[in-house]
Amino acid sequence: MKARIALAALVIAAPAGMASAQGPLEGRVAVDGSVAGRCVLGPPSQSAVPLGTLTNTSGPRTGRLATIAAQAINFPGSYCNFAGTRISVSANAMVAADATAPQPGFARAVNFTSTVSNWAAANAVVTTAASAGGATPAAQGPGGTHPAPKLADLTLTLNNFAVPSDLLLVSGGYAGAVTITLGPATP
Amino acid sequence: MRTLSTSLAALLAIGAAGAASAQTTATSGPFPVTGNVPALCAAGTNGSGSGSFDLGVLVNTSTGLLRNDLAAPPKVLTGAFCSSASTITVNATPLLSVNNVAAAPSGFSRTVNFTATAAGWTATAATFTTGAASNPGAVQTRGTAFTGDITVSIGAFSTGGGNALRLVADPAYLGSVTVTLAVVS
Numbered sequence: 001m002k003a004r005i006a007l008a009a010l011v012i013a014a015p016a017g018m019a020s021a022q023g024p025l026e027g028r029v030a031v032d033g034s035v036a037g038r039c040v041l042g043p044p045s046q047s048a049v050p051l052g053t054l055t056n057t058s059g060p061r062t063g064r065l066a067t068i069a070a071q072a073i074n075f076p077g078s079y080c081n082f083a084g085t086r087i088s089v090s091a092n093a094m095v096a097a098d099a100t101a102p103q104p105g106f107a108r109a110v111n112f113t114s115t116v117s118n119w120a121a122a123n124a125v126v127t128t129a130a131s132a133g134g135a136t137p138a139a140q141g142p143g144g145t146h147p148a149p150k151l152a153d154l155t156l157t158l159n160n161f162a163v164p165s166d167l168l169l170v171s172g173g174y175a176g177a178v179t180i181t182l183g184p185a186t187p
Numbered sequence: 188m189r190t191l192s193t194s195l196a197a198l199l200a201i202g203a204a205g206a207a208s209a210q211t212t213a214t215s216g217p218f219p220v221t222g223n224v225p226a227l228c229a230a231g232t233n234g235s236g237s238g239s240f241d242l243g244v245l246v247n248t249s250t251g252l253l254r255n256d257l258a259a260p261p262k263v264l265t266g267a268f269c270s271s272a273s274t275i276t277v278n279a280t281p282l283l284s285v286n287n288v289a290a291a292p293s294g295f296s297r298t299v300n301f302t303a304t305a306a307g308w309t310a311t312a313a314t315f316t317t318g319a320a321s322n323p324g325a326v327q328t329r330g331t332a333f334t335g336d337i338t339v340s341i342g343a344f345s346t347g348g349g350n351a352l353r354l355v356a357d358p359a360y361l362g363s364v365t366v367t368l369a370v371v372s
Contacts (some may be wrong), residue, residue: 038211039212041215050221050222051220054222054224062227063270071220094220096224105268105334106270168270170224170332171224172271175220179215180216183211183213
């Protein structure tokens with residue numbers, strides 16, 4: 001309503017101005033736009049981490065967790081176009097599909113450490129701490145804050161696989177998960 | 188004109204606020220982390236010294252008949268486990284004279300039967316009696332993964348053909364006991 005009144009005043013004033021000024025007219029027009037704050041994680045190099053057989057099948061550690069090499073997922077071309085961003089990682093320990101409480105001497109969980117590197121000075125790190133019975137598998141770890149817009153290739157590394165108290169593992173399928181999030185440090 | 192420029196400034200301020208609130212968060216995952224543990228059994232190791240039950244002299248030296256007080260300390264298998272449901276099976280062969288392998292003459296025997304027991308794995312111990320027509324208790328099933336000691340013992344000795352028979356002389360009588368753990372498929 002206010003705008004309409006102002007425009008009407010301009011229209012009335014204009015003919016008078018044109019009549020009195022004969023030279024070129026000058027004016028300034030503002031050109032403005034905006035860029036939304038945006039974080040993007042690059043396409044992951046793999047969509048799953050299949051580890052195969054988790055235990056030794058011979059030797060003195062038969063039935064116990066085998067040595068599992070570190071696993072990596074890369075996220076090339078990840079970026080945030082604003083300052084003050086953070087990467088965080090949440091993970092669920094690998095837990096046996098068979099939910100039966102394990103007998104003494106057995107576990108049904110495999111814990112591991114997830115690390116996302118190459119964003120802030122401090123990596124995002126979390127180590128799951130599921131119990132032998134598979135309780136409390138979830139864990140979350142935030143990384144440091146990065147003070148500027150950034151474009152980088154991120155790497156998620158899974159390592160340090162371990163069974164609570166190095167117990168024997170019950171047989172069957174095991175499944176866990178890892179999710180990473182890139183966004184403002186203070187949402 | 189002043190009114191218009193004021194309005195533009197107000198609009199710009201709104202635009203900046205909008206950009207700040209539109210900061211997006213990117214999430215990737217969840218990435219499944221999977222593996223499997225095969226069902227398997229390990230029989231453990233004999234933690235009781237020698238792997239043999241040493242019974243000593245089998246007969247009463249006065250009568251030549253099988254002693255009725257034969258005994259041997261049990262053997263304990265430690266570190267045995269199965270990572271899923273399992274069966275335990277005990278099997279045994281009777282003590283037979285090793286050197287004197289001829290058929291025993293009338294009134295004599297070259298066979299000592301016994302009962303072998305594997306306890307600790309299942310609620311009911313697995314038992315096997317040599318010379319018995321059948322051994323329905325030789326296989327026992329456990330429904331869960333398990334690890335624990337298995338105590339293997341022998342007893343209930345008897346002379347093959349009847350306890351009235353005498354045993355033929357021989358420096359060695361030899362039998363065996365076998366305990367088997369297997370995954371229930």
